[in-house]
Amino acid sequence: MDSAGTVDYIPIILVFLVGVGVASAMLAMPLLLARKRASKVKLEPYECGVEPVGTARERQSVKFYLVAMVFLLFDIEAVFLIPWAVVFPNVLHDPAYSSFRYVLYGEMMLFLVVLFIGLVYVWRQGILNWTR
């Protein structure tokens, strides 16, 4: 099978449909087979047997938000790293680009060093420290 045809992406849709179909069948089975005897106690949110205190929609800690933000920054870094990593060995082993390889290497190392300094900064700020 040769690669890089648009037709090769169709199995994604196929497997998605098969997956959703199987998952829906699994969700639908208890509707047919299981019994339904709702009682007030069963419908309450579970809080180890006591009456629930407060709603579940209260404010949560901001640490999760900060972690997500920092994750976003480093994920963008990974997004830049992956195409570079795919190109890098091909340029290294191609004699027509013998001087470009140093530029390729140097630029990405600079990028990584800058991001490493960013990680150290985030570390020193304490964002990574108090996530319980």
Next chain:
Amino acid sequence: MTDLFIEWIIKILVIFGILLTAVAYLSYMERKVMGWIQLRKGPNRVGPGGLLQPLADGLKFMFKEDIIPLQANRLLFALAPMLFLVPAVMTFIVIPYGSEVTLFGRTIALHVTRFDVGLLYVLALASLGVYGIALAGWSSNNKYSLIGALRSSAQMISYELALGLSIVGVLIQSGSLDLVKIVEAQGGWHGLKWNVFLVQPFGFIIFFISALAETNRVPFDLPEAEAELVAGYHTEYSSMKMGMFLMAEEFNVITSSSVAATLFFGGWMGPGVGTYPWLSIVYFLAKVFILVFVFVWIRFTLPRFRYDQLMTLGWKFLLPAAILNVIFTATVMMLFPGLR
């Protein structure tokens, strides 16, 4: 075009069938191994040697009452297990199970499809799994579910960084995101060319630890810890929706093991695949099985991490280690370009 379509459908259905059985029997294997590690036998009553235990468990899940709490967001509550399960399943179409075999006069390559960015597709689906957990915790209308879901999401995204960066190390070696090419680049030298030996031993360790955290397995399973958060994000779930969460976790284990086997252990490579292409499936399955066994082994050996220890490991150790791994690999390749 039609026979291409038929080929895809047959491959997807065969793989699905094998996977669903494998997931069910993974839970059986886990309980048996748990038993032996704890100096007792695992399930051995249901069927010969306990082999029908997964069937009994599946039937139990289907017959239990499906309780949806009162103020829960019903649509999201039902959707969340599907959002967790379907991306885990969709990964399998790009993983190469074997080299090409000839069957009924056709040469069939043993992967459902092959595109240039196969590895990126796998990473993207791993990221989508976080949605299922976050929505499960939110829609349950239960404080403990929400906290468990937030913790689990934070854990999963933190370790996804280390996962992605450890894969970059492999990419620098292979020069392609295509999983089939990555496997083929690991052939030869009687197995010494596998990425785990020569090239990326640290890459594999970082990948494996990140995979343990991504799949919420011990020692990283605090979000589902029984004593701390009731049951974390799947507290309010019952019956088949709960079954789907558990099944999706096992699916994730198999997916992570398959990707690790493909990237680091040479996929289907092994002695004799040139002359007997069907052997390649045997080698692939053996490698995946061994990695899955290591997942299970670790589960019943190590105690659970505290949440701040978990996040410290992800951000302060694994992420710098992964970045240094990339820098080191690139430098070594730069200095010794003949070392392909």
